[in-house]
Amino acid sequence: MTWFQQILVWLVAIHLVVWAWVWLVPTLVVRVDRIYAGALGLALPGLIFLQREAPASVLRHELQHVRQLRRYSPIGASVLLAWHYASAAIRRRQRSGRWPSFWSLWAENPLEIEANQAMRQNSPLPRHWILGQPLDRCH
Numbered sequence: 538m539t540w541f542q543q544i545l546v547w548l549v550a551i552h553l554v555v556w557a558w559v560w561l562v563p564t565l566v567v568r569v570d571r572i573y574a575g576a577l578g579l580a581l582p583g584l585i586f587l588q589r590e591a592p593a594s595v596l597r598h599e600l601q602h603v604r605q606l607r608r609y610s611p612i613g614a615s616v617l618l619a620w621h622y623a624s625a626a627i628r629r630r631q632r633s634g635r636w637p638s639f640w641s642l643w644a645e646n647p648l649e650i651e652a653n654q655a656m657r658q659n660s661p662l663p664r665h666w667i668l669g670q671p672l673d674r675c676h
Contacts, residue, residue, distance in 0.1 A: 556610045558583055564603050566596065582611055594656040600663070601655035605648050614648065621646045 538546075562583045569586050572579050577591040580602035587596060606614055622642050629637040643649060 552610065552612045555582055555612075559603070559606045559611065564600070580606070582606055593662060596662060597658060597660075598652045598656040601652040602648065605651065618646060618648065 559582045564583055564585055566585045566587060568589050570589060572586055572588055577588050578595040578599040579586040580599040585596070585599045585603065587599070609617060622639075625642050625645060626637055629642075
């Protein structure tokens with residue numbers, strides 16, 4: 538096997554392990570005092586960070602991101618976002634003559650739009666564990 542094939546095999550193996558992690562390990566929700574850039578929540582494979590004062594709608598939003606990671610895989614979601622950002626930035630640059638801001642592109646990305654729609658639902662939240670306590674006792 539060439540070095541390129543070996544690297545490719547390792548990348549595929551790492552991808553499959555991370556995707557299996559997202560599917561098999563229950564998502565742990567951790568309450569924190571502060572998240573970078575003023576966000577109220579942050580979803581990572583197997584882990585959701587929520588600010589202490591974040592409402593339940595933020596948890597719905599982050600749980601939707603976890604479902605997206607399961608649907609597309611972590612690498613698939615990354616490729617989808619990279620395609621969206623690159624194509625939208627080029628289109629806007631051609632139209633207006635200047636590069637758009639990251640945040641304007643972020644508001645239009647399909648994964649974020651879907652998660653924002655989930656925020657507005659009133660469906661019951663799953664019983665995730667937050668620092669050893671059921672979610673309904675942590676509000």
